[in-house]
Amino acid sequence: MRDMSEEIPVTDVQAVVRPAANTTPTGWGVLAVVCGALFLEGIDIAMLNVAVPAIAADIGLATSDAHWVISAYVLAYGGFMIFGGRTADLLGRRRTFLVALAVFVAFSGLGGIADDAWVLVVARFVTGATAGFMTPAGFSLLTTSFPEGPLRDRALAIYGAIGAGGFTLGVVAGGFLTDAGWRWVFFAPVIVGAALWIAGRAVIRPDAAPELPRRGFDLGGAITLTSAMVALIYGVVALGEGHDVVTGIAAFVAAAVLLGAFVAIERRVRDPLLRLSVLREGLLLRSSAAGLLFIGAFFAFQFLITLYLQEFRGWSPVATGLAFAVMGLDMILAPLVTHRLVKRFGNAPVMVAGLLAGAVAFALALRIDGSWGYLDLLPSLLLIGVMFALVYGPLAAAATAGLDESEHGVAGGIVYTAFQFGAALGVSVATIALVNGHAADAGWTDYRRALLVPAIAAALALAMGISTWVRGRQAAVVPR
Numbered sequence: 001m002r003d004m005s006e007e008i009p010v011t012d013v014q015a016v017v018r019p020a021a022n023t024t025p026t027g028w029g030v031l032a033v034v035c036g037a038l039f040l041e042g043i044d045i046a047m048l049n050v051a052v053p054a055i056a057a058d059i060g061l062a063t064s065d066a067h068w069v070i071s072a073y074v075l076a077y078g079g080f081m082i083f084g085g086r087t088a089d090l091l092g093r094r095r096t097f098l099v100a101l102a103v104f105v106a107f108s109g110l111g112g113i114a115d116d117a118w119v120l121v122v123a124r125f126v127t128g129a130t131a132g133f134m135t136p137a138g139f140s141l142l143t144t145s146f147p148e149g150p151l152r153d154r155a156l157a158i159y160g161a162i163g164a165g166g167f168t169l170g171v172v173a174g175g176f177l178t179d180a181g182w183r184w185v186f187f188a189p190v191i192v193g194a195a196l197w198i199a200g201r202a203v204i205r206p207d208a209a210p211e212l213p214r215r216g217f218d219l220g221g222a223i224t225l226t227s228a229m230v231a232l233i234y235g236v237v238a239l240g241e242g243h244d245v246v247t248g249i250a251a252f253v254a255a256a257v258l259l260g261a262f263v264a265i266e267r268r269v270r271d272p273l274l275r276l277s278v279l280r281e282g283l284l285l286r287s288s289a290a291g292l293l294f295i296g297a298f299f300a301f302q303f304l305i306t307l308y309l310q311e312f313r314g315w316s317p318v319a320t321g322l323a324f325a326v327m328g329l330d331m332i333l334a335p336l337v338t339h340r341l342v343k344r345f346g347n348a349p350v351m352v353a354g355l356l357a358g359a360v361a362f363a364l365a366l367r368i369d370g371s372w373g374y375l376d377l378l379p380s381l382l383l384i385g386v387m388f389a390l391v392y393g394p395l396a397a398a399a400t401a402g403l404d405e406s407e408h409g410v411a412g413g414i415v416y417t418a419f420q421f422g423a424a425l426g427v428s429v430a431t432i433a434l435v436n437g438h439a440a441d442a443g444w445t446d447y448r449r450a451l452l453v454p455a456i457a458a459a460l461a462l463a464m465g466i467s468t469w470v471r472g473r474q475a476a477v478v479p480r
Contacts, residue, residue, distance in 0.1 A: 027145040029203030031155050034138035035162040036196045037101060040189055041131050042166015044108070045073060047174030047185045048124075049306070050317045054182040061117040071237045072121045073128035078420030079230035080132030083222045085413025086273050088137035089406060092207030097141060098200055100133035105193035112186030132413075139396070139412030141204060144405050153347065153397055154339035160392025161334030167298070168327035168388075171306070175321035220265045221273035228258035229417060236424045239432065274410060282402030283348070284411055286468040287395050288418040293461035294355060294391055295419045296426030298384065301362055301454040303427045304434065305377065308368070308447050323374050329385030330392075338389055347394040347401070348469035354390025355465040357383045359458040365451050370444035398468060429453050 088096040111123035146152040235251030266272040361383035433450040
């Protein structure tokens with residue numbers, strides 16, 4: 001059904017986009033809530049990266065299994081993202097966002113009181129699954145609360161900066177909270193999430209009555225796609241461990257079979273979970289591929305440098321987190337600069353500039369030796385802050401360009417699935433490169449070799465970004 005708001009001329013920055021009452025002040029309220037939720041998800045995973053050793057030691061989780069505190073979240077997050085985005089499009093974005101946030105808070109609390117390893121891992125899986133619903137729902141709430149153009153570009157720049165800030169500042173928060181007691185790594189998100197839920201109920205407009213497909217929800221597509229994504233990411237994680245090759249290959253085979261079944265289902269059902277042709281429209285596929293490589297490069301770099309500083313140089317978690325804090329520069333740059341650059345040059349060129357900054361940052365890190373400290377890393381860390389400021393928001397905006405608002409949820413699901421898969425892939429490949437997973441025995445030459453992973457991924461991301469830019473220019477000159 002065509003949104004009636006498309007007939008309303010936008011003549012002022014206070015003009016409406018969807019319902020007549022959805023004014024710009026309401027949009028900024030929505031922006032604050034969804035930014036808070038994205039930041040919460042970012043710091044949640046980043047804090048756990050720092051806290052895992054303390055958690056494993058306290059609850060008796062074997063070193064070989066400790067990674068499941070992280071992996072369970074990543075598996076569910078990436079696996080449920082597209083399903084979550086489509087659910088938001090069909091059942092209502094506000095409804096999906098608030099229900100998912102409530103479950104996220106509840107299971108974060110469960111993780112905080114867990115005394116058994118299996119309870120903690122289950123809590124992390126459910127938390128990741130609810131984040132897979134919450135993120136695309138929040139993204140589509142944002143894109144449908146602002147008119148396409150400068151106002152939306154500015155909102156997405158802020159959104160991207162806050163999301164990236166969660167990745168970078170979560171390490172700092174994780175270090176301090178772990179020192180206070182690892183359970184606070186779970187309880188802090190409960191407090192923040194509860195506040196966001198209350199604010200969300202107040203500022204997000206109620207959904208219209210859901211318009212379900214005439215032939216019902218595409219359950220077969222949802223099950224096969226979600227299972228395929230879980231299997232795919234599980235295969236990447238298993239191979240990254242360096243000692244579970246057979247399981248990893250089996251997971252990839254299962255993922256391929258499930259994806260084949262999903263495609264067959266989507267071609268036959270009247271109302272598919274994912275309209276396959278959407279991948280050929282606009283810049284969604286190219287933007288998502290660039291996002292996968294860009295996030296993969298960052299997570300590989302952060303993983304390797306964290307190990308280098310803590311395992312090789314003997315830094316504390318707090319000191320390591322504070323070293324990464326400068327990457328939070330993007331939270332200042334993006335709201336002040338990015339939307340102005342986008343207004344003048346467009347989303348794709350700004351994204352390419354950010355990807356170039358990232359490629360330079362990771363190339364500079366290849367000079368690492370056994371005595372590197374903070375000042376040696378600082379140029380790369382600053383450039384990564386610039387990268388996030390210029391890439392995150394413009395990439396998300398480019399991904400939805402040319403798509404109907406009714407598919408913004410599933411588009412957000414595709415983009416953020418690419419992010420999650422990129423994160424898992426980047427860390428896994430970096431782990432394999434670093435002495436086949438035996439990071440504790442690595443020397444500085446091993447770190448230099450492993451740092452080729454983010455450098456190569458960043459170069460590929462830059463190439464894909466340029467391809468996205470070229471494709472956007474070609475589409476702009478095609479008569480409609």
